[in-house]
Amino acid sequence: MLENIFTTVLNMSITASIVAIIIILVRAIFHEALPKLFSYAIWGVVLFRLLIPFSFSSMLSIFNIIPTTQILIDNAQSIGAITYIPNEIGTIQDTSTNIGNKIINDVIKSSLPTSLSHTSIPQTIKVALLVAGLIWLTGMAVTLAYCIYTYIKASYRLKIAILVKDDNSLKECRQNLNINRKVELFSSDNINTPVVYGIMKPKIIIPKLLSEMNNDDTKKYIIMHELVHIKRFDYLLKPLSVLALCMHWFNPIIWLSFKLSQKDMEIACDEKVISAYDTDIRSKYATSLINMAAKQNGFFNGSLLSFSESNLKSRVKGIMNYKKPVLFIGITVVVVLAVTAVVLLTNPAKTTEVFSNKGINTGGDNLETSTINEMLPALSPPFELSEAKFTLNNRAMRLKLIMTKGTHITDGDVGPYGTDYYEGNLIGEVYDNQDKLVFSTDMSKYFTESIIFRDKFNLLFDEYNGDGFADFTVGQYVASNYNTFNIFTINSSGEITLLPVKNSPDGIIVSKYDEYYSTKFSKTQNEEIKVFVYDMEQGKNIEVSYQWQEKEFVALTDKTQPVQRQNTKVALKSGSTVNSNDLIPNKPKGFKS
Amino acid sequence: MEQIKIFDAEYKFMSLIWEQQLPISSTKLVKLANEELGWKKSTTYTVVRRLRERGVLVNENAVVTALVTREQVMRAESEDHIDKVYDGSLKLFFTTFLQKEKLSRDEIHELKKIVDSYTKKEE
Numbered sequence: 158m159l160e161n162i163f164t165t166v167l168n169m170s171i172t173a174s175i176v177a178i179i180i181i182l183v184r185a186i187f188h189e190a191l192p193k194l195f196s197y198a199i200w201g202v203v204l205f206r207l208l209i210p211f212s213f214s215s216m217l218s219i220f221n222i223i224p225t226t227q228i229l230i231d232n233a234q235s236i237g238a239i240t241y242i243p244n245e246i247g248t249i250q251d252t253s254t255n256i257g258n259k260i261i262n263d264v265i266k267s268s269l270p271t272s273l274s275h276t277s278i279p280q281t282i283k284v285a286l287l288v289a290g291l292i293w294l295t296g297m298a299v300t301l302a303y304c305i306y307t308y309i310k311a312s313y314r315l316k317i318a319i320l321v322k323d324d325n326s327l328k329e330c331r332q333n334l335n336i337n338r339k340v341e342l343f344s345s346d347n348i349n350t351p352v353v354y355g356i357m358k359p360k361i362i363i364p365k366l367l368s369e370m371n372n373d374d375t376k377k378y379i380i381m382h383e384l385v386h387i388k389r390f391d392y393l394l395k396p397l398s399v400l401a402l403c404m405h406w407f408n409p410i411i412w413l414s415f416k417l418s419q420k421d422m423e424i425a426c427d428e429k430v431i432s433a434y435d436t437d438i439r440s441k442y443a444t445s446l447i448n449m450a451a452k453q454n455g456f457f458n459g460s461l462l463s464f465s466e467s468n469l470k471s472r473v474k475g476i477m478n479y480k481k482p483v484l485f486i487g488i489t490v491v492v493v494l495a496v497t498a499v500v501l502l503t504n505p506a507k508t509t510e511v512f513s514n515k516g517i518n519t520g521g522d523n524l525e526t527s528t529i530n531e532m533l534p535a536l537s538p539p540f541e542l543s544e545a546k547f548t549l550n551n552r553a554m555r556l557k558l559i560m561t562k563g564t565h566i567t568d569g570d571v572g573p574y575g576t577d578y579y580e581g582n583l584i585g586e587v588y589d590n591q592d593k594l595v596f597s598t599d600m601s602k603y604f605t606e607s608i609i610f611r612d613k614f615n616l617l618f619d620e621y622n623g624d625g626f627a628d629f630t631v632g633q634y635v636a637s638n639y640n641t642f643n644i645f646t647i648n649s650s651g652e653i654t655l656l657p658v659k660n661s662p663d664g665i666i667v668s669k670y671d672e673y674y675s676t677k678f679s680k681t682q683n684e685e686i687k688v689f690v691y692d693m694e695q696g697k698n699i700e701v702s703y704q705w706q707e708k709e710f711v712a713l714t715d716k717t718q719p720v721q722r723q724n725t726k727v728a729l730k731s732g733s734t735v736n737s738n739d740l741i742p743n744k745p746k747g748f749k750s
Numbered sequence: 751m752e753q754i755k756i757f758d759a760e761y762k763f764m765s766l767i768w769e770q771q772l773p774i775s776s777t778k779l780v781k782l783a784n785e786e787l788g789w790k791k792s793t794t795y796t797v798v799r800r801l802r803e804r805g806v807l808v809n810e811n812a813v814v815t816a817l818v819t820r821e822q823v824m825r826a827e828s829e830d831h832i833d834k835v836y837d838g839s840l841k842l843f844f845t846t847f848l849q850k851e852k853l854s855r856d857e858i859h860e861l862k863k864i865v866d867s868y869t870k871k872e873e
Contacts, residue, residue: 313796313800314757316789316790316793316796317757317759317760317763317787317789317793317797318759319759319762319787319788320787320788320789322788341788343788345758345759346757346758346759347756347757347758347759365758
């Protein structure tokens with residue numbers, strides 16, 4: 158669990174860092190020519206990336222160029238999360254344990270439900286992530302605790318600030334900026350720089366000295382400055398940024414971004430103050446700032462949470478250099494800002510599907526798949542694939558599925574099976590309770606395509622044809638969203654035979670199943686098998702039932718189906734293609750082999 | 751005397767209590783603080799708690815009574831100021847003070863009276 162949270166944070170950190178570096182470069186290249194409002198606004202993208210792990214996909218995303226993988230969270234809305242380190246969003250943790258003793262391992266394995274995790278991460282990396290996660294959590298707790306501590310310490314002094322009633326400067330400034338929200342002005346003798354305090358009802362607190370200065374415009378300009386912060390909700394953005402900083406305390410790029418974004422925020426605020434007046438107040442405004450700074454006596458400095466007046470030199474410089482923008486430029490800036498935001502804020506359009514081990518896919522128009530590199534537990538030849546207990550004629554028996562002839566492919570092409578899988582035959586061995594082999598069946602003949610397994614799996618038994626003999630399923634991957642399952646039964650002599658499906662030599666096609674290689678089918682009240690198959694035309698899973706008729710399963714036609722359906726090509730693992738219409742047994746035609 | 755108060759705001763708050771000259775109910779005090787200082791109820795209660803911890807006032811049965819007078823506070827603040835700025839030397843304070851301030855005849859007369867009565871006490 159912690160590993161997942163940590164990898165999510167790490168992924169967010171990397172994504173945000175990429176965006177931050179781009180922004181820093183752009184700022185460095187354009188320097189003074191870049192409107193500070195632009196820089197200030199675009200830092201919002203970094204903040205978003207730091208706090209929210211997912212985003213919408215778009216063709217304009219810069220991440221279409223930068224190599225990443227993306228996990229789809231909601232296919233319908235094209236919302237996904239960018240990952241650099243494999244994340245197990247939506248997958249069950251691998252529950253296998255290794256105590257070191259084979260017998261105990263086997264005992265544990267047979268009693269635990271094995272999870273089929275095609276994205277499972279090996280134990281050593283898992284442990285490393287857990288340790289790193291703990292370090293991260295500690296670091297975050299410490300940084301957060303420090304921030305909260307300084308805030309609380311500061312808050313008493315700010316809370317007892319005294320209300321300044323009927324202040325004309327405040328009224329004037331509020332009108333100037335068109336702020337309808339109620340903002341109150343307070344005065345305090347223990348701060349030396351003005352502060353915006355409060356989350357719900359922001360208050361402006363100014364030093365006592367300032368509140369008594371009514372002869373020049375200093376007070377007015379200072380109040381204007383704080384009101385601009387209020388108008389732009391900076392008093393909410395600041396704590397959010399601090400929170401993001403605590404979460405990403407380990408990332409120096411984020412620390413730099415924080416410092417630069419605060420600087421840009423102040424300068425953008427100054428620019429707004431100047432542009433709010435018709436006359437040129439630049440030198441008067443700059444003088445006010447210098448006056449304020451001169452009165453600092455180190456009395457109180459909650460710089461992390463208040464709007465500190467650091468960077469005075471760059472602010473004064475920025476103020477004197479400020480030129481009121483022509484309307485045309487203003488609009489251009491907004492357009493460029495919007496485009497840049499989309500480029501940096503959205504996720505890549507190409508979606509790479511990750512197999513969740515539940516195999517439940519609600520989408521599927523994109524058949525191009527890639528996998529995250531996964532490592533299989535080593536199987537020893539003959540490759541033992543599965544083992545399960547079952548009852549035959551009231552006797553306890555054991556079924557073992559093994560691959561006696563085959564290849565362990567470790568450098569396979571990037572495709573649905575990844576680079577590591579086993580391809581070969583399938584033998585089913587039935588043992589009695591004295592561990593004597595009763596019957597060995599070569600099940601390979603029941604499969605039309607080559608048999609491929611990536612992992613050991615759990616065999617799921619049930620009764621499907623009502624003959625009293627235990628049945629089990631063995632599945633194979635066909636295409637994304639489609640798996641086929643053959644239903645086998647074991648007769649009294651221990652022989653494994655196939656329970657065929659009419660017009661479907663590969664068995665029952667499903668889009669929803671427990672695990673890739675074996676599943677338990679739901680049954681209707683009439684003891685019919687009920688499965689879900691994804692219909693691409695309708696864009697949803699539809700229910701199909703199969704009824705056992707004498708010697709085979711027959712698909713019952715789904716009467717709610719529209720007859721006309723667009724025929725699209727579905728790529729099979731073998732490279733051949735099949736028509737989508739054929740996958741839905743309304744017009745059963747079987748696979749082309 | 752230990753530090754009684756630091757903040758101007760706390761002093762103004764105590765002024766509200768001193769002006770009453772009688773113990774004041776906490777609800778009335780909250781209302782007063784809100785009107786005069788713009789404080790929320792929780793703020794007033796926090797300040798009362800802090801001042802109570804410093805021995806400046808007591809809060810019994812929702813009635814607040816000051817334990818120090820305004821004069822005591824002024825004295826403590828002045829002593830503290832002289833300690834800090836004039837290294838505890840009262841003489842230095844007065845000479846500096848007199849150099850800057852222009853006193854009226856009446857004020858000089860008053861000061862003389864105070865010094866005289868003080869000298870008398872010493873004898």
